[in-house]
Amino acid sequence: MNTPVIAIHGGAGTITRSALSAADEANYHRELKAILTSAQAVLTAGGSALDAVTEAVRLLEDCPLFNAGKGAVYTRAGTHELDAAIMDGATLKAGAVANVTCVRNPVIAARTVMEKSAHVLLAGCGADAFARQQGLDIVDPTYYQTEARHQQWLRVREQSGMMLDHDAASFTFRESAHGTTPVDPIEPIDPDNKFGTVGAVALDMHGNVAAATSTGGITNKQVGRVGDTPLIGAGCYAANATAAVSATGTGEVFMRTVAAYDVAARMAYAGATLQEAMEQVVMEVLPAYEGRGGLIAVDADGNLALTFNTEGMYRGYARGGDTPVTAIYK
């Protein structure tokens, strides 16, 4: 029996100590830890890596701090288009959705594509229709909205630019009887330099790995833009023989370099360890094409790597029943 491992990320970018207040920092740690604890429970109960990454990404989607599901960024048209992928390392089965607009949890839609369709990727209206047919949790597009993202969008529109991320430090938190919940933004901190995709990788007791990734994309993005997140091999990949990998960053570079699969290929064909392969891809390949961001990965031996070439990456992991470890900065 393997000691199970779960790791998650909530985006990477220019996240510096000065940008986040101690209280905000604590809130990010608390959210990451709670999500890790839930996914860890799936694994320690003997559940599959596939179930653990589904649960972790579902919770990341539901948390408005992260740019996926609730709290997804706005497109140029003021709408939301969400992408997600999932892959089972035991079978190489995979499922993904791109540009869905009414699905509460895109990762569940991705998993349903994998399990209930003959396809790997459904996009746009067809993906929304499939989710409805399959009885998934359908939401009004207003569900995704948060005031923080809306303000972020208005700022970016004003600058006529596109923002490659969620705006981590612009959240603050409100204490209430229901606990601490994130509310309106204070001010933007280097909003162009954070990548808000979320993801999870896991190894279960049975020796199987899995990966899942989900995102709202880029603030003020062109309608129809699909990044690396829902593309098997780019933003998500899993194979027991190599590793489970989930990406966050400048999606277009991850697509051109087939970043997630490149980690696996270096392990399979060049004899690289997981750590070596991750360092090569994140620190050498991606920067050569101005690719910024990070990857998290786990292999079937339980080796774990959370590697990023940005100032910070919201991340964490839990091994066996140990207390989850979370981190933000380098």
Add this chain to the structure above:
Amino acid sequence: MNTPVIAIHGGAGTITRSALSAADEANYHRELKAILTSAQAVLTAGGSALDAVTEAVRLLEDCPLFNAGKGAVYTRAGTHELDAAIMDGATLKAGAVANVTCVRNPVIAARTVMEKSAHVLLAGCGADAFARQQGLDIVDPTYYQTEARHQQWLRVREQSGMMLDHDAASFTFRESAHGTTPVDPIEPIDPDNKFGTVGAVALDMHGNVAAATSTGGITNKQVGRVGDTPLIGAGCYAANATAAVSATGTGEVFMRTVAAYDVAARMAYAGATLQEAMEQVVMEVLPAYEGRGGLIAVDADGNLALTFNTEGMYRGYARGGDTPVTAIYK
């Protein structure tokens, strides 16, 4: 100066000698040869690999014999949704469109995404809107229709199935003052077993490689389904350091195995020759997941491979100014 090379494919599948009449066979050869000759002229005039594959795939899209552009298959809704990708091996720049519905030449749209947008992949309405904004050749959806594909769709609907391909042998040809043109189908021959994606790979005099792939997808496919064709690393990949690769076959397996990039990775990390890498992917990896179809590839040394695990693949190549070579069967 390198001797330039161009290779194309027009789909793979169960294409047996008994299924095609001698006259139909000759017509496929003639179309393939004409397209190769045009693309070859780009290269021998000193043009780029990128321009050569664009020209080859544009002509394959315009030819109603092949399942891309004019002659694309029908979705379950009786509509057409087209996918294409292109990649420049010199820069790793790439562009792609998925589920476009009004663009005459999806490969031109893919190239425009590469050259005129900040993105790699645009899908659905957003991709159509981008093509319109960019002044590309916009067509009414009826443009894609051919009687052969319509009949094929009606047959497949009746069987309540999905057909993984165009139905090569169901075309016949009409002689006229304007030459021989394909007309209505005679009868379906093993319609479930042909994969109608088209593609091209090229090496130019300057030592750069490029690849492009385009498709109408699967007959009677679910609306929104995206296959391997527009996904960099799955159905299309190009890098001068390794090879330019274009795929045709059971798309979902090519996506799960990241087939096009896998060829490049085996060359880069395992020291495989182009031929070895192609044999491994097409004859070992794909069949392990019931993947059927083929890949064509060229590397910067001018090595060429056209490898398929089906009974036939419409294909051809031309080296330097030599007369193009075309083939259908093993």
